[in-house]
Amino acid sequence: MTATTAKPRSFQDIILRLQSYWAAQGCAIMQPYDMEVGAGTFHPATTLRSLGPRPWSAAYVQPSRRPTDGRYGENPNRLQHYYQYQVLIKPSPPELQALYLGSLEAIGIDMALHDIRFVEDDWESPTLGAWGLGWEVWCDGMEVSQFTYFQQVGGHDCTPVSGELTYGLERLAMYVLGAGHVMDMPYNDPAAPIPLTYGDVFRQTEEEFSRWNFDIANTEVLLRHFEEAEAECRAILDAPEADPKTGKRIVMAHPAYDQCIKASHIFNLLDARGVISVTERQAYIGRVRALAKQCADAFVQTTAGGRAA
């Protein structure tokens, strides 16, 4: 740890330190999922891999989108596009809290000066049919992570239980780096030949997407896309298990789940456009949840989901 005891100097430095810390704890360092998602949990490396009996241990950065949180790049810490760092270990090890605190030290948080607290926050994802118990972790009153023991995902009991850690990277980094506004935070090393701030990289996109999310996105097209993703998801899962071409049994849990992710994100966009009423909202969430459940049902029928090969 001696190499990292100096304070990190940039956003990317924090990400790199988390990557090497969790790699050192034995996690498979995975890459972001290549789809628009609302949170790191949606990555199949979490959602699907938390299901079934097989041990799993992964960590990754996941770009995440929450259209309703767009503030045109003006709010000091609200963004419609941001990064989450996600760790999932199954079964959850007994020393997970200590491991987690170690990761905070790795990114330069001095436990002797700060006030770290585990404050009750039960996690529930109505769209994923998932819930777990845990905390939001506070550092000096700032929520820096979500810490959850998964109890159910896609309507399936989690046995064994996965421990999930989610770090909101921008907020955490702002805190560690002492940035008052996210856009002022150094993205790369401030001493680099071409120093870039977070704002240099993202201010313009925040502005553009805020406008699109709130006012321009074509709701009719989105509504249609939602229906299509839903139909495609079902169609994929309805396909017979036996693949006539290869003669193998191939359950397509992941392709179906991609469509579920798509439907979920489109719902978020529609929500940001303000065209979904309170009662309709529940119905849409229910539709996405139904897809997530069917994907989970399919996944546990696969080898990775625990079915004997």
Next chain:
Amino acid sequence: MPDLLIELFSEEIPARMQVRAADDLKARVTDGLVEAGLTYAGAAAFCTPRRLTLAIGGLTASSPTVQEERKGPRTDAPDKAIEGFLRGAGVTRDDLEIRDEKKGQVYYARITKAGRGADAIVAEVLDSVIRNFPWPKSMRWGDGSLRWVRPLHSILCILTDDAGEAQVVDLDVDGITAGNTTEGHRFMAPGRFAVTGFDDYCAKLKKRFVVLDAAERADAIWQDATNQAFAAGLEVAEDRGLLAEVAGLVEWPVVLMGTIDQTFLGLPPEVLQTSMKEHQKFFSVRNPKTGRIERFITVANRETADNGATILAGNQKVLFARLSDAKFFWENDLRIAEAGGQAWQDALANVTFHNKLGSQADRVNRIAALAREIAPVVGADPDLAEQAARWAKSDLPSEMVYEFPELQGLMGRYYADAAGLPAEVAAAAQEHYAPLGPSDDVPTAPVSVAVALADKLDILTGFWAIDEKPTGSKDPFALRRAALGVIRLVLENELGLRVSDRIEEGFEFHRQPSLETTREQIYQEILNDFDRGQEVAEEIAQALGNQAFEEIEKINSAVPLQPSIKARHISDAAQSIADMYVNQRSGIEWRSIFVPARDDLLSFFHDRLKVYLKDQGVRHDVIDACIAMEGNDDLALLVKRATALSDFLKTEDGENLLQGFKRANNILTQAEENDGVEYSFGADAKFAETGEERALFAALTKAEPQVAAALKSEDFAAVMSALAGLRAPIDAFFEAVQVNSDNQIVRRNRLNMLGQIRKIGLAAADLTRIEG
């Protein structure tokens, strides 16, 4: 007499569950020990974020040895039976005793149940308590199956004898072996240490920065917070719930006071307070002179070398971001408010209130119309009442209320002010939700009262119209609370309001949804049951001709078709029949649909009123006696009557008069049954034989107009005191006079006199419903 110390050490227990958990631990363990035959001198339970602790003093070292006698079979019973008995009792044949009984010689076994050591009992009880602990929500972790609120890490369980020697209780729960060690503060004193007893445990914990007692932590926090505020000439806004919560978040409380950036001091104090409390669990510190919130108190869980400077700076930074959000919402909202709030009104049209009851805008229109109708009754200006109702829900689409739903109403008030609306309109925006609970204040400003009543009556009539009433514990739209709200508004403002009329007005606005609901019900009914379909069709056919039967024919002829086509035909036909039914109803007998709903809703009000009055010491039968009277939808009148009657029945006169009334009524009822006539003619004094009869006659003659006059002026106290005047003559009458005289004229006259008692009594209330 050993002492027992138990500590269940886990990852952080939610603050809101800690106190209850400590109580449950104490109750369950002590109950278990006592049930197993142990006794103890005292027990105390404690909680911190990471531990539940139970200390039991003066526990008996073992349970007593118990002798038990068990009756067996007769000595001449088959060997098999005898052997079975021996096995069951765990004795040999030599241990049996033979006794002579009526039916012959019988075996008896004497079983000695040896006492068990406290350690074995504690192990058994604690194992069961842990496995069956009543957490509101519990979880599994790792690959185990044990459930606890969060992962359970260690169990400390020791018995300390009088010499101070500690013995670890032999216990293993799913791989967690009990020991004599625990941990101190997570950060300030990591590492395990051993303890020998409760005092040692407390002392060592304190040295390791853990205050075991939550009350002690709360006291320390409050003390320190108020001192720091006082030193700055400020005061802490009291919040006991928050204090208890914060005490459950720390093992070693350190109070820090921070400042709020000047930029935010213009926000409404409620916004500051809510944002700080909800998001950060900060206490608000205000300037007693201005009432403005200027600082905050946060409670850290540790001491630091820089005396909390880093922690405070961090907290201030978080607060800055939070309040920036709040300010952003506030300023955006103010812009809309100053422009008259039209954007919000438009938004309400897009928010569904309920799929059968339309949008929030529809709801606002109904409330506005109702408020207008109600206004004159409550002394409000109808135009103002309507305007207030139209504004009342404006803040729902505002950004501030989206973020902090608990500020609804209050923001409406601020925004009404910003929009330059009349003060009454602003007040109603905040007050029309009230009263929310039984102890919540009831609005008294006429415009607020009108909107508050309209709001609640709309919700009630709406859900009654679509037949979604509360059942059992299910009341998702808080309709019981709404009804109680109406009751309190009416009573506490002493409104002479006929609830039935208001309900009818409310229903008028829900005519369409109600008909739609009926249509849907009929449709489903026909789909589920063709016979019922026939019945409905016949009913309709009588009014509309044979068209309905044609639809039935369609159903019958569809039967041999393919299932999918058949289903469609039947569904279409059922739809047509339902349409015809509803069209016929809506044209001819809308009343036949809504009158039962109205009466049902009125009796819902009466049920709520019973609960309300019961809390005020009025018995349910007394209320029933008053509900049975005319005008029972005037709730204020009903309550006046019930309270007067209730008070009266608590007096000696009242109690005796009731007995007299009942006696009169019983004799009368029996006589009327036997004779087949009603004794309701006035009695005549000239047939009176005794002084008591004459006295009663005189008293009745005097009381009758008194009661009638008092009823007319709704002076129920006077009604009751007029009745009280009858008590002595009635008692004397029954004492001296035999009603059933042989002289039929005398008898009839006396019965008629009883009839008069009944008449006067029943004019006050239906006294036959009073129990006892």
